[in-house]
Every structure is written in structure tokens, then in C-alpha cells.
Amino acid sequence: MLAFIGGTGLTRMDNLRITGSQTLSTRFGEPSAPVVEGRLNGREVLFLARHGDPHVLLPHQVNYRANMVALKDAGASAIVAVNAVGGITDKAPTGALVLADQIIDYTHGRDMTLFDDPEEPLVHVDFSWPFDAALRAALKERLTVSGLAWTDGGCYGATQGPRLETAAEILRMERDGCDVVGMTGMPEAVLARELDIPYAMLSLVVNPGAGKSDREITMAEIEAVIHDGMAGVCRVLADLAEHW
Structure with a gap:
């Protein structure tokens, strides 16, 4: 079953019928929120609010291990993670979607493995x-026909948060090869790999990285881009569910 991780707004998609939810407990503790079950364009899907419902958890406070195990226990066979990012290079203009193919981890102190x-x-x-x-190939097909601005490939730099980065940090990340910067990609991605669940990330660029604009x-500007951009994200995810 296809699962989506992101904000609570994902459960307000057109053509989505909520059918239930599962309050799950794992050996790593409680996930951020119940796993929501629904039918999207006639297909069964799962949703998990990464930061809780309502949004209360900062990126470094998320119990990523419990979230991923809960999704697997609920029946997830593939996961698309949605996140808001800052743009670093020309591949990531504000308002565009980025389908990353690489990641660099700058986080620290997070529980990074299920095998401890x-x-x-x-x-x-x-x-x-x-x-x-x-x-990723399935997402590329849906993005191609979406009419949205998007970039195929790029490197996601995962930072600790919750503060935004300094201009010097963004320059370092650019030298390292990062195209976008976010706070939730790790350890989420590697935990999915440890669980042997296919995982891909769809990132909405909501602002230029520090020092990349004058x-x-x-937060008001970021929230405005999220409000406008999430409508496109939801269309892509609904189309993916129909064709998955």
C-alpha cells in the first residue's frame, strides 16, 4: 500500500475519502500521530503527519524510528515523503518541486538505525x-504530465534545525554539492532502507537558502509558498496513487 509522510494538509486532498486510522505503538515508542487510512482516486493509501496532528514536533524531536515502523506495521509497501526545503542552486527555484536523487546528512544526535x-x-x-x-520513475512520469515546475535529480542536505542555516553554512553545502536544504530527510530515508521499504522524496522549494537572496x-513568505505549492503536490500524489 502506498504511504505518504508530510503535513496534515495531505489528508485534505480532493478525491480522498478517509476510512479510518490506526493508533500504533512500536518498540521505539509512539509515532508522531495515528496512521490515517483512506481511499484516494479509488486506491487504498496511508498518511502519517510527520510533525504530529496538530503540528507540534520540531524536526529534531520527531520519533523517526517509530514513524517508519508504524507505517510498515500498517501495511506500507512504498513511501513518498513530502517536505519543504530551501533552494541552494539554480536547480531549485522557489516554488518548484525537486525530486532528489542524493542526500548528505548534517544532522547529529538523532537515532539513526533500527539495529542498535x-x-x-x-x-x-x-x-x-x-x-x-x-x-522515483513513477513520480517522474506523474510530474512530467503535471504541468508544474520541477527538477529531476539533485542533492538534499539534511540539517539539524530548528533554526535556519547561516549564509556560510549554505555556501559550504553548495560546495559539498547540495541543491536543497531541509531538516527531515534523515534519518527517515535510511530507516526506510533498513525496513526494505521503497522510499522517495518530493520536495517543495519554499525559500532561497540563507545568503541566496538580498x-x-x-515565515510569512514561506507559509505563502507552502499554501500555493501544496495544491500541486497533492495533485501529483493523487495521480501517483491512481497509477501506482
Whole structure:
């Protein structure tokens, strides 16, 4: 079953009928919110509000391990993660969607693996290509016919948050090869790999990265882009569900 991780706004899609929810507990604790079940364009789907419902959890406070295990327990066979990002390079103008194919992790202190029980075997997963190729290809097909501005490929830089980055940090990330910057991509992506669940990320660019414009970044401007851009994201996800 296809699952979506993002904000609570994802459950207000057109043609979505909510059919139930599961309040799940895992050995890693409680997920951010109940797993919502629905039918989208006639297909069964799952939703999880990454930051809680209502939105109360900062990026470093999210129990990523519990979230991913809860989705698997609920029947997720593939996961599309939606997130808001800052744009660093010309590949990521404000308002566009980015279908990243690489990731660099700058976070710290987060629980990064499901395999930390000394009583269980240690597992090293291959993470050379962090996003599932087949799921990315399916998203590319839907984005191609969407009429939206989008970029195929790019590197997502995952930072700790909750503060935004300094201009010097963005310059460093650009030198490292990052095209966008966000706070939720890790450890979410690697946990999906450890669970052997196909995972891809669809990022909405909501502001230029620090130092990439001559104006201060304001939350009001970010929220306005999110409001406008999420309508397009929802259309793409609904189309994906229909064709998955």
C-alpha cells in the first residue's frame, strides 16, 4: 500500500475519502500521530503527519524510528515523503518541486538505525542511492504530465534545525554539492532502507537558502509558498496513487 509522510494538509486532498486510522505503538515508542487510512482516486493509501496532528514536533524531536515502523506495521509497501526545503542552486527555484536523487546528512544526535539492540545482529545497509529507482520513475512520469515546475535529480542536505542555516553554512553545502536544504530527510530515508521499504522524496522549494537572496527569510513568505505549492503536490500524489 502506498504511504505518504508530510503535513496534515495531505489528508485534505480532493478525491480522498478517509476510512479510518490506526493508533500504533512500536518498540521505539509512539509515532508522531495515528496512521490515517483512506481511499484516494479509488486506491487504498496511508498518511502519517510527520510533525504530529496538530503540528507540534520540531524536526529534531520527531520519533523517526517509530514513524517508519508504524507505517510498515500498517501495511506500507512504498513511501513518498513530502517536505519543504530551501533552494541552494539554480536547480531549485522557489516554488518548484525537486525530486532528489542524493542526500548528505548534517544532522547529529538523532537515532539513526533500527539495529542498535546488542542482542540482535548488526546490519549495514547499502545506501549508495538513497531513493528507490522505481518509485522515483513513477513520480517522474506523474510530474512530467503535471504541468508544474520541477527538477529531476539533485542533492538534499539534511540539517539539524530548528533554526535556519547561516549564509556560510549554505555556501559550504553548495560546495559539498547540495541543491536543497531541509531538516527531515534523515534519518527517515535510511530507516526506510533498513525496513526494505521503497522510499522517495518530493520536495517543495519554499525559500532561497540563507545568503541566496538580498532579503531576510520570513515565515510569512514561506507559509505563502507552502499554501500555493501544496495544491500541486497533492495533485501529483493523487495521480501517483491512481497509477501506482
